[in-house]
Amino acid sequence: MTAPAFFDYLVRLGDDRLVLGHRLSEWCGHGPILEEDIALANVALDLVGEATLLLKLAGETEGKDRDQDALAYFRDATDYRNALLVEFPKGDFAFTIVRQFFFSVFSLLQMQALQQSNNAELAGIAAKAVKEAKYHVRHSAQWVVTLGDGTPDSHARAQRAVDELWRYTGELFMADDVEADVVAAGLGVDPSTLETAWRAQVDDILRRATLTVPAVNYMQRGGRAGKHTEHLGHMLSEMQIVARSHPGASW
Amino acid sequence: MVKRALPSRDELFHLLDAVMDPEVPVLSVVELGIIRDAEATDDGVTITITPTYSGCPAMREIEAEVRRALEGQGLGAVEIRTVYSPAWTTDWMGAGAREKLEAYGIAPPQRHSSDELVPLLRRAAAIRCPYCKSMKTEQKSVFGTTACKSIWVCNDCRQPFEEFKAI
Numbered sequence: 001m002t003a004p005a006f007f008d009y010l011v012r013l014g015d016d017r018l019v020l021g022h023r024l025s026e027w028c029g030h031g032p033i034l035e036e037d038i039a040l041a042n043v044a045l046d047l048v049g050e051a052t053l054l055l056k057l058a059g060e061t062e063g064k065d066r067d068q069d070a071l072a073y074f075r076d077a078t079d080y081r082n083a084l085l086v087e088f089p090k091g092d093f094a095f096t097i098v099r100q101f102f103f104s105v106f107s108l109l110q111m112q113a114l115q116q117s118n119n120a121e122l123a124g125i126a127a128k129a130v131k132e133a134k135y136h137v138r139h140s141a142q143w144v145v146t147l148g149d150g151t152p153d154s155h156a157r158a159q160r161a162v163d164e165l166w167r168y169t170g171e172l173f174m175a176d177d178v179e180a181d182v183v184a185a186g187l188g189v190d191p192s193t194l195e196t197a198w199r200a201q202v203d204d205i206l207r208r209a210t211l212t213v214p215a216v217n218y219m220q221r222g223g224r225a226g227k228h229t230e231h232l233g234h235m236l237s238e239m240q241i242v243a244r245s246h247p248g249a250s251w
Numbered sequence: 252m253v254k255r256a257l258p259s260r261d262e263l264f265h266l267l268d269a270v271m272d273p274e275v276p277v278l279s280v281v282e283l284g285i286i287r288d289a290e291a292t293d294d295g296v297t298i299t300i301t302p303t304y305s306g307c308p309a310m311r312e313i314e315a316e317v318r319r320a321l322e323g324q325g326l327g328a329v330e331i332r333t334v335y336s337p338a339w340t341t342d343w344m345g346a347g348a349r350e351k352l353e354a355y356g357i358a359p360p361q362r363h364s365s366d367e368l369v370p371l372l373r374r375a376a377a378i379r380c381p382y383c384k385s386m387k388t389e390q391k392s393v394f395g396t397t398a399c400k401s402i403w404v405c406n407d408c409r410q411p412f413e414e415f416k417a418i
Contacts (some may be wrong), residue, residue, distance in 0.1 A: 035402060039394035046398065049306020053335070124336025128305050131338055131418045135393060 005181035007062045008081065009188050010122070011071070012178070012224060013110075014054035015082035018072060019232070020103060021047030022239055026090050036093075039139060043100070046132040053125045073243035077226075077233040084223040085168040087232040094147050094157035099165055101140035105201050106172050108133035109194040118186040141205045148209025155210065162206065163214045170219025173198070178224075258326065263289035263296065266324065270316045273309050274397050275415075277355040280313060284343025287334065295327035301339045303418075304398040341417045353381045358403065358414035380405035381412055390414075 024044035031037025055068040066074075086103060090096050111133055114126035147158040173195040175183075182188030206213065222228065243249075258266070267289065268281045280286050280300075288299035298317055302310050314331050321329045341360035349359035358378045377386050385407035392402040393416070400413040 035392035035394070038396065038402075039392055042394035042398050045306040045308070046304060047306075049304060053305055120336065124334065124338070125305070127338040128335050132305060135416075139393060 003061060003063075005178050006119075006185070006187050007058055008178045009182045010054050010058035010061060012081045014051045014058055014068075014071070015080050016086055016103070017047040017054065017107075018051035019080070019082040019235070020086035020099075021045075021051060022235060023086065023088075023090050024096070024100070027096065032093050040096070043136050043139065046129075046136070050125065050129050050132070053128075054122075057119075057121050057125070069243065073240045077228050077236055079226060080223070080228065080232060080236070081226065082223050082232075083168070083171045084220055084229060085165065085171065087223070087229060087235065088165075088168075089231055089235075091161070092157055094154065095161040095164070097140055097143040097147060098158060098161035100136065101144045101205065102165060102169050102202065103172075104133055104136040104140050105198050106194065108137050109197055110189060110191065113189040113194065117188065122187070144205055144211070145209045148206070148211040158209065159211050162211050166214050167216045167218065167220050171221045171223060174219075174221055174224065176224065257291040257293070258324075259291075260289050263291060263298070263321075266320055267298070267317060270313070270320045273312045273316070274399075275352070275355070275357065277351045278344075278348055280317065282345040282348040282351070284341075284345065284348075285313070285339060286317075291326055293327075295330060296321055297330045297332060299332045299334055301334055301337075303339050305335075307398060309397075339418075341415060352415055353379075356381050356412055357400065358412060360415040360417040362417065378403065378414055380408060380410065382410045383408040 021044045024040050024047065027037065027040040028044070029037065031040055051072070052068050055071045059066040059068060059071055085099060088095075088099070091099075108130065111126040111129040115123050115130065117123045117126065144158065147154040149155070150158075173191045175190050175192050179188060179190055183190045203213070264281055264286065267286055268279045270280045272278050272280060272283050275283070283303070285300050285303060286298065287301050288297075290297050298321070300310075300313070300317070310333075317331060318329050342362070344360065352359045358381050361376075361378065377388050379386055380388050380403075383405060385405055387406040388403050389406060390401060390403050391411070395402045395413045395416075399416055399418075401416050402411065403414055404411045
């Protein structure tokens with residue numbers, strides 16, 4: 001039976017984008033320059049938009065009357081299934097950009113593959129997301145090069161971000177029973193098959209940016225099983241407070 | 252009692268051509284290419300819409316406007332279906348839409364480029380300034396005031412302007 005696995009899978013896809021979109025929205029009004037403030041808000045909007053569609057489909061798949069808002073606002077941190085990479089606070093601009101680059105390259109590959117899903121709804125969402133992710137990759141890649149191959153300060157900050165974030169990239173490509181089930185049913189994609197292409201593109205951009213990959217042999221994991229860092233709970237408490245204080249409110 | 256003839260797809264599109272996009276008010280939702288289908292039956296009307304971007308905040312407003320335009324026509328209940336596939340592309344914009352955009356001060360989208368991803372774009376090819384028609388223009392950001400636009404500046408007339416992004 002693949003329905004529970006497909007629900008779990010859609011929640012993973014949706015939560016990655018919801019959490020990262022929310023983190024990115026924290027830049028709104030704080031961007032380093034006006035154009036960048038607008039750009040980050042635009043990318044955040046795309047990600048939250050994708051999350052809305054994915055969580056809506058997840059709710060329909062589950063069949064327990066939970067819509068996208070119920071899933072976003074009324075689940076606790078332990079029920080969130082995003083990768084750890086996306087939940088850290090936004091950090092400095094270099095941290096945000098490097099994370100955005102790592103995730104965007106992954107997301108583009110993932111959504112390209114998901115266009116072949118047996119589920120027409122998911123394939124359609126993926127086709128839409130591919131167009132958006134291309135802009136996200138281009139935007140973040142250009143900034144990675146600008147910062148890495150920039151001033152001593154911007155280089156140091158970009159390198160520090162790569163060093164801090166690298167150990168959280170592995171989780172994006174880890175597959176468990178959920179992925180095995182949805183792959184067998186032709187509904188989803190095995191993320192481990194995306195790693196070679198991801199690494200090639202990331203290496204190419206980091207090289208142009210004069211940045212190096214740290215020697216890290218252990219990749220952190222936990223988010224896909226609901227084991228999160230302390231940061232996610234704080235983020236959710238802020239994100240969910242209005243919906244939980246006024247359940248059923250509409251505006 | 253004479254039964255009223257149901258409007259054709261073309262007639263429904265004609266009615267919807269009066270509904271303007273709230274963010275680009277010189278284009279109707281039909282010219283924008285987001286109305287994919289329209290069908291009237293004895294039970295009511297079904298309109299199929301494909302949003303421009305997943306998170307387009309204007310969608311609710313557009314749906315409300317579409318309802319308003321049709322509900323006064325005595326066609327029964329209005330149902331709006333949202334479909335995401337095939338994904339919207341600027342190539343679906345109507346013929347007159349490009350001229351209207353330029354006259355409004357928004358550079359029209361270029362023809363959709365290949366699907367190949369170029370992560371490090373060379374400087375974007377210059378587009379024509381919608382104000383002074385100069386080609387000495389420069390892209391300032393690929394993200395503009397809405398998800399569908401990018402920011403440019405004209406180095407001749409010094410006018411900042413927006414371009415409708417080709418997707």
